[in-house]
Amino acid sequence: MSANSNRRWERLLVWLRDEHGMKTGEEDLRVACRYRPGAGNGLYALDRCTPSTTLFTVPASALLNIRTLERRYPPRRPPLSATQLVSLHLFLHRPEGESECKDPAFGPYISVLPRQFDAHPLTWRIRRTEGELLSRLPPSVSRVVDVVTQRFQIDWDTVFDYMQDNPHILSTSSRSDLDAAVHTTKDQALTEDFLWAWLNVNTRCVYQRLKPKGSDADNLTMCPVFDFANHSPNPPHLLPLPSNAEIWGTGSKRGEPYGLRTPDGTGFPKDQELFIQYGVHANKTLFAEYGFVNAMAEGDVRAGRIDGEVDVQDVVERMLQDRGVAGQWIKSALEQEGYWGYWTLHSAPKPGHPSFRLISALRLYHSIPRTNTAIPRNPDEILASWRDTLMGKKDSISPENEAAWRATLADMCREVAARASRNLENLKAVKSNNTEGWRGFTYDCLRTLWREELEVAEAVLESIRDGEEFW
Structure with a gap:
């Protein structure tokens, strides 16, 4: 990693340990963020990991979700969705340039999030740039990008209206470039700020049972450490630790810790990169939602080795x-x-x-x-x-x-x-x-x-x- 990235990783661990009580000793935190040329950051095993080994557990208070944020903002009827609420918080505390996030609650976590999404097709749509790239998308991919764009616009309209109704929340922002004009003018710069926040949520959130109904769209969280893990379509994948909410089929009013473990029957050697899977999605969905595709060797799809x-x-x-x-x-x-x-x-x-x-x-x-x-x-x-x-x-x-x-x-x-x-x-x-x-x-x-x-x-x-x- 660069010096900045390494410093932010260390600062994140200190924050998790000192502010939230996370165990970060060598027996409790078995992974580290590292940079691999051509692939970016990823999670790597610090030592040999045996099957069914807990790699880390992040306390509930350090997660970004409806449970940790809902009391920080005025209520609304109907409530803001989880995506809207977390995006709002990130929007209010977006780091300026390459500086650190100044949010007193989640600053060290927000500081390690990606600073830009230039390669994401939604960015091209919202900025009205890269028309040449958009024109080269297969029609089926372009339709999914349309759907993602509509979701973004609905969330941005909802959050903007919420800020108009509750202008005092702007005073909680740690940014120096937000003022009263925010709740009267929806300009391109503000839209791109919210786009940054929304894409961080959309590309990095993970399922966590927080509501009584398992299929509730608000069952999502953003988790420090976890979101350095990259996607791979091929097993083995890291697995989430079981939660009481899932075991008992209930919601969680206060939230629960979130962690990852190695799969049953599979271990990993020291220094191996560890992967997760972003669901079983077609490439058109992966590209429209996350901005990447599963690599495919020529002929693998035709031969049926991959479900194209x-x-x-x-x-x-x-x-x-x-x-x-x-x-x-x-x-x-x-x-x-x-x-x-x-x-x-x-x-x-x-x-x-x-x-x-x-x-x-x-x-x-x-x-x-x-x-x-x-x-x-x-x-x-x-x-x-x-x-x-x-x-x-x-x-x-x-x-x-x-x-x-x-x-x-x-x-x-x-x-x-x-x-x-x-x-x-x-x-x-x-x-x-x-x-x-x-x-x-x-x-x-x-x-x-x-x-x-x-x-x-x-x-x-x-x-x-x-x-x-x-x-």
Whole structure:
């Protein structure tokens, strides 16, 4: 690590020990933050770790979540969400430049958080920059970025309105550049400050049971030490320590400690980097939410060694638009039955295959002759036959329908593959001029995203040619 980073790490440990009572002896804190060229900071084993070993436990009072923050801010009805509340606190205490955070409550922790997110696609959207990079995203990735952007805008609007209603909270800020203008003017600089805060929460929070309902969106926390751990799709992964809230299926009014352990049956040698997994997500989600992708060796997706995924919603929507009124009727039927969207192709488990949702959409699409652009004369009969395939009463609508949708699926795969090939060729031409810093990393991500689309489409097309049956 740099001298600054090393100093901040040491200051964090002192704060955890002295202010929160965390045990940081060699038997209690078995990891350290280290910098690896080309990969950034990560968590490394200080010594050999045996299976089922507790690596560290961070006290509840040192975590950033609704339990540690809700009493610091005026109540609201409905309450601010966990993401909004933690983002608000980070916004009010963002470090200025490369200086240390001056928040008296969580300053040493906030100081070790990333200072910028230049490589994140949400940053490009909010700053209205990097249009060239945004234009190179696959359509499915761009749609997920749209969803993330909408979430951010909703949270920023909510927090800004909250500050307008409670202007006195600005006096609690440790920043010198916030004044009364904040609660009257939502300018670009303030938006980017909140973007920094929001992205820290979105990319670094972890699930922690705090509410009675396990699926409550407020069951999240930011945890010192933990958030230096990098993601890997491949096991073994570090595991969270069991909590009383999870064991008993309840919430926690005061919060609980959070820690990590090694998995059962797996140990780690000294100096090995230790990884976590950010859930089982497709690359399009990883890139839109976190700004990175899982690396893939060429051919791994096509061979089914990795479950590649392609969302073909843009292709299906265009097909329906071309059908005129008939396409609108098909869309309405899909929406009513809960089958609109999430139409995907997959490379694994082998053989490459379309999702059942996509098959169902294509079956309905071909229930009306493609030359027909009007609403069918027998809509109830068509829908009844189609619904039978959804409910498992029939395997298919008809042999002719099966042949038709499989042929259309093959055309879609060829279209996706051709589009991916064109974009990969274009990226070859531009990457050599954009290899510095985060841009080089981003172009590698773009190549991975397009190569995944190419190989998934080829895998599914091969299955169609081989006569594979899907569901």
